[in-house]
Amino acid sequence: MAKKQKEAFFTPIGIDTGQNGEIEKSVKLPEATKKTHKQLGLSDDDVVNMFEQMYLQRRFEERAMQMYQKGKFGGFLHLYIGQEAVSTGTVFAINDDDDIITAYRDHGWGLVRGVTPKEGMAELYGKATGCSKGKGGSMHFAKVENHFWGGYGIVGGHIPIGGGLAFANKYQQNNRIATCFLGDGAVDQGALHETLNMSQLWSLPCIYVVENNGYSMGTSTRRHTVGEIHERSKGYGMKSALFNGMDVFTVYENMKKIAEEVRKDSMPWFVEIRTYRYRGHSMSDPQKYRTKEELEEYQKTDPIQRLKTYLIDKKVSDKKNLEEIESRVEEQVLEAIDFAEESPFPEDEALFEDMYADEPFFHDKK
Amino acid sequence: MAVLQFREAIREAIDEEMDRDESVFIMGEEVAEYNGAYKVTEGLLDKYGFKRVIDTPISELGFAGIGVGAAMNGLRPIVEFMTFNFAVLAADQIINHASKARYMLGGQLDVPIVFRGPNASAGQLGATHSVAYDSMYAQFPGMSVIYPSEPDDAKGLLKSAIRNNDTVLFMESEQMYGLKGEVSEEEDYIIPIGKAKIKREGDDVTIVASGKMYHIAKQAAEQLAKDGVEAEIIDPRTIKPFDIETVIKSVKKTNRCIVVDESHPFGGMAAEVGFLIQRDAFDYLDAPVRRVTLPDVSAPFSKPLFDLWMPNAKDIIQAVNAVTYRS
Ligand SMILES: Cc1ncc(C[n+]2csc(CCOP(=O)(O)OP(=O)(O)O)c2C)c(N)n1
Ligand SMILES: [Mg+2]
Numbered sequence: 001m002a003k004k005q006k007e008a009f010f011t012p013i014g015i016d017t018g019q020n021g022e023i024e025k026s027v028k029l030p031e032a033t034k035k036t037h038k039q040l041g042l043s044d045d046d047v048v049n050m051f052e053q054m055y056l057q058r059r060f061e062e063r064a065m066q067m068y069q070k071g072k073f074g075g076f077l078h079l080y081i082g083q084e085a086v087s088t089g090t091v092f093a094i095n096d097d098d099d100i101i102t103a104y105r106d107h108g109w110g111l112v113r114g115v116t117p118k119e120g121m122a123e124l125y126g127k128a129t130g131c132s133k134g135k136g137g138s139m140h141f142a143k144v145e146n147h148f149w150g151g152y153g154i155v156g157g158h159i160p161i162g163g164g165l166a167f168a169n170k171y172q173q174n175n176r177i178a179t180c181f182l183g184d185g186a187v188d189q190g191a192l193h194e195t196l197n198m199s200q201l202w203s204l205p206c207i208y209v210v211e212n213n214g215y216s217m218g219t220s221t222r223r224h225t226v227g228e229i230h231e232r233s234k235g236y237g238m239k240s241a242l243f244n245g246m247d248v249f250t251v252y253e254n255m256k257k258i259a260e261e262v263r264k265d266s267m268p269w270f271v272e273i274r275t276y277r278y279r280g281h282s283m284s285d286p287q288k289y290r291t292k293e294e295l296e297e298y299q300k301t302d303p304i305q306r307l308k309t310y311l312i313d314k315k316v317s318d319k320k321n322l323e324e325i326e327s328r329v330e331e332q333v334l335e336a337i338d339f340a341e342e343s344p345f346p347e348d349e350a351l352f353e354d355m356y357a358d359e360p361f362f363h364d365k366k
Numbered sequence: 367m368a369v370l371q372f373r374e375a376i377r378e379a380i381d382e383e384m385d386r387d388e389s390v391f392i393m394g395e396e397v398a399e400y401n402g403a404y405k406v407t408e409g410l411l412d413k414y415g416f417k418r419v420i421d422t423p424i425s426e427l428g429f430a431g432i433g434v435g436a437a438m439n440g441l442r443p444i445v446e447f448m449t450f451n452f453a454v455l456a457a458d459q460i461i462n463h464a465s466k467a468r469y470m471l472g473g474q475l476d477v478p479i480v481f482r483g484p485n486a487s488a489g490q491l492g493a494t495h496s497v498a499y500d501s502m503y504a505q506f507p508g509m510s511v512i513y514p515s516e517p518d519d520a521k522g523l524l525k526s527a528i529r530n531n532d533t534v535l536f537m538e539s540e541q542m543y544g545l546k547g548e549v550s551e552e553e554d555y556i557i558p559i560g561k562a563k564i565k566r567e568g569d570d571v572t573i574v575a576s577g578k579m580y581h582i583a584k585q586a587a588e589q590l591a592k593d594g595v596e597a598e599i600i601d602p603r604t605i606k607p608f609d610i611e612t613v614i615k616s617v618k619k620t621n622r623c624i625v626v627d628e629s630h631p632f633g634g635m636a637a638e639v640g641f642l643i644q645r646d647a648f649d650y651l652d653a654p655v656r657r658v659t660l661p662d663v664s665a666p667f668s669k670p671l672f673d674l675w676m677p678n679a680k681d682i683i684q685a686v687n688a689v690t691y692r693s
Binding site for chain 1: 393395396398399400403415416417420421422423424425426427428451452454455489490491492493494495630631632661662663664666667668669670671674675
C-alpha cells in the first residue's frame with residue numbers, strides 16, 4: 001500500500017478562501033481610453049445618442065424586472081444591467097449591416113440594434129406583437145432584418161454560428177463582417193475551440209468577443225477557466241485584444257479599429273472585454289457567491305453614470321438636456337409596457353406556424 | 367415513512383451511496399459551492415469535501431467524458447447535468463462511448479456511471495430548454511433510462527442506479543424537486559431497475575405514465591372517478607428496461623389503454639408501448655390504444671401556446687373518453 005497522500009481535490013476553491021477582508025475582484029478592469037469623443041471621431045450628437053441608447057437598455061430592464069416580479073410574465077429573465085457599454089460601443093463602431101449574434105443575455109443587444117422597446121417588452125410578455133412573435137421570450141430577442149441574428153440559450157451553441165455568418169459574408173464577398181458575443185462561461189465549451197481553429201484556418205471575417213462579466217452563474221471566472229481568457233486564441237495564431245467594457249469610448253475605439261482590420265484582411269480576432277453584471281444570473285439567484293462590497297466597487301464604475309458625467313463636464317450637453325432624454329426614455333418604456341399589456345397573445349394556430357419554411361409537416365397531428 | 371421533497375430523496379440516495387462507497391463522487395455545474403442549481407446537492411460539499419463534490423466548467427462533453435474514463439478506471443461517477451437539454455452536448459460520450467465501450471472491447475471493461483439531472487420542460491423556457499429525452503436515449507442499447515415520478519421511487523431507484531455496473535440515465539424534473547412524498551425509511555432502501563408500479567388500481571382503463579406525466583394522469587384519474595370511470599395507473603418508473611408484463615396484465619383486465627408521454631410523438635415510449643400491447647394483448651383490446659404526447663412541434667415561449675403544447679389532464683380525460691366510447 002502506498003502511503004496515504006494529501007487529499008486530492010480538483011476545482012479551485014473559491015468563495016470562502018478568505019482574503020482578510022480584502023475584496024478580491026472577480027475581474028480586473030484594464031484602463032479606459034483617455035481619448036475624448038472628438039479624438040475618437042464621434043460627434044456631440046453621437047455621444048448624446050450613445051447615452052440615450054445605454055439609458056434605454058438600463059430602464060427597459062429595470063422596468064422589465066419590476067413587471068417580472070409582479071408576475072406579468074414567466075420564464076427566465078437574464079439582465080444585461082452593467083454591461084451596456086459593450087453593446088452600445090460595438091454597435092456604434094461597426095457598420096449597420098455587420099452581423100451580430102449573442103447568447104441569452106440579449107435585451108441590450110436587441111434594443112441597440114433596432115428591436116423597439118414595444119417589440120421587446122411584448123416578447124417578454126409572450127405576445128404576438130413581440131420581436132419573435134412571442135415564440136422565444138427573453139432569451140430569444142432577434143431582429144434579423146437589422147443583422148441582429150438573435151440570442152441563444154445553449155451556452156456556446158451560437159459560437160460556430162457566428163463563424164458561419166462570417167463564412168457566408170466571405171463567400172458572398174459582401175464586405176460585411178460578423179461579431180459573435182459570448183460569456184466567460186462559454187469559453188469553456190469545446191465549440192469555441194473548434195470554431196477558433198477553423199476561423200483562423202479559413203480566414204473568416206469574424207470577431208469573437210468574450211464579455212467577461214466575472215461570473216458564470218455562481219462561479220467566478222478564475223474558478224471555471226485557466227489563465228487569461230484573451231490569451232486563449234494564441235495557440236491558434238489568432239490576433240487578440242483585452243480592454244475595459246465599463247467605458248463606452250474604450251469599447252468603441254477598440255472595436256472600430258478591429259472591425260476595420262477584419263474588413264481589410266478577413267482575419268478573425270478573439271477579444272476579451274471585461275465588464276460586470278450587477279444583477280443575479282437570472283431572477284432566482286440569491287448571489288451568495290459575491291459580496292455586496294464587490295458589487296458596489298463595480299457600480300462606482302457604472303458606464304452610464306460615467307458617460308453622463310463626461311457629457312456634463314465636457315459641456316457636450318447639460319443636466320437639463322440629459323434629464324429630458326431620461327424622461328423621454330422613461331416614457332417610451334412605460335408606453336412599451338402598456339403596449340405589451342394590451343397586445344394579444346398569439347392565436348392557437350400560431351403553435352404550428354414558423355416551424356418550416358417549406359410545406360409544413362407534423363407527425364400525427366390531431 | 368419519512369416525508370421528503372423529491373430533491374431531498376435524491377440527495378439522501380447520493381449521500382448514502384457516497385457514504386457507503388469511497389469510489390462514488392459527484393460532479394457537475396454548480397453542484398459544490400453553489401449547493402446545486404436546484405439545491406439537490408445542498409450540504410454534500412460540507413460533508414464530503416472538494417475531492418468528491420466537484421464543480422465543473424460549462425463543458426458538458428468534456429466532463430461527461432471524464433466521467434466515462436473515471437468509471438472505466440475504477441470509480442463510480444454521478445455526473446449531474448443542469449438539465450438533460452444541455453446533455454445534448456455530451457451525447458457523443460453517452461451514446462458513442464459510455465453505452466458502447468464495454469461491448470466493442472469484448473467485455474474487458476465496465477462503465478458504472480450515472481448521468482442525472484432534470485428532463486423535459488420546466489415551464490416557459492423556450493424551445494431549447496424543454497425537450498424530454500427519455501425516449502431518445504431508450505433507443506440505444508447499453509444503458510438504462512429511469513424517469514421516476516415520486517420521492518420514494520427516486521430514492522430507491524437512484525441507489526440502484528449508482529450500484530449498477532453499467533451506464534444509467536436518471537431523469538428528474540425542475541418542477542418536481544419541491545414535491546413531497548412519503549419515502550421508505552428502510553435501511554438501504556433499494557428499488558430494482560426495470561419494475562413498474564401500479565399506483566392506482568382500476569378496472570376501466572389502463573393509463574401508463576412516468577415522471578411528470580404521472581402527476582397529470584393522477585389528476586385525470588381523480589376527475590374520471592367522479593364520473594364513475596376507474597383508471598388503473600401504471601408508472602413504469604424505468605423507461606428502459608421497460609416492464610411491459612405489468613402493463614399487459616393490466617390491459618388484459620381493463621381492455622383499454624392510454625399511454626402518456628412527454629416526448630414528441632414520433633417513435634417515443636408511447637409508440638413502443640402501443641406496439642407491444644397490440645402484439646401481446648390484441649385480442650383483449652376493446653379500443654385502439656391511444657397516446658397523449660407533445661405535438662410534433664418545438665416548445666413555444668408564450669404562455670397560452672405553451673399550455674396548448676403541454677399535455678394536461680384534460681387531454682388524458684379526452685383520450686379515456688374516446689377508448690371508453692363516452693365521447
Ligand atoms: C450547454 C449549457 N449548459 C449549461 C447551461 C446553463 N447556464 C445558462 S447560463 C450559464 C452561465 C453562463 O455564464 P457566462 O457564459 O459567463 O454568461 P453570463 O451569464 O455571465 O452572461 C449556465 C451554466 C446552458 N444554458 N447551456
Ligand atoms: Mg459571465
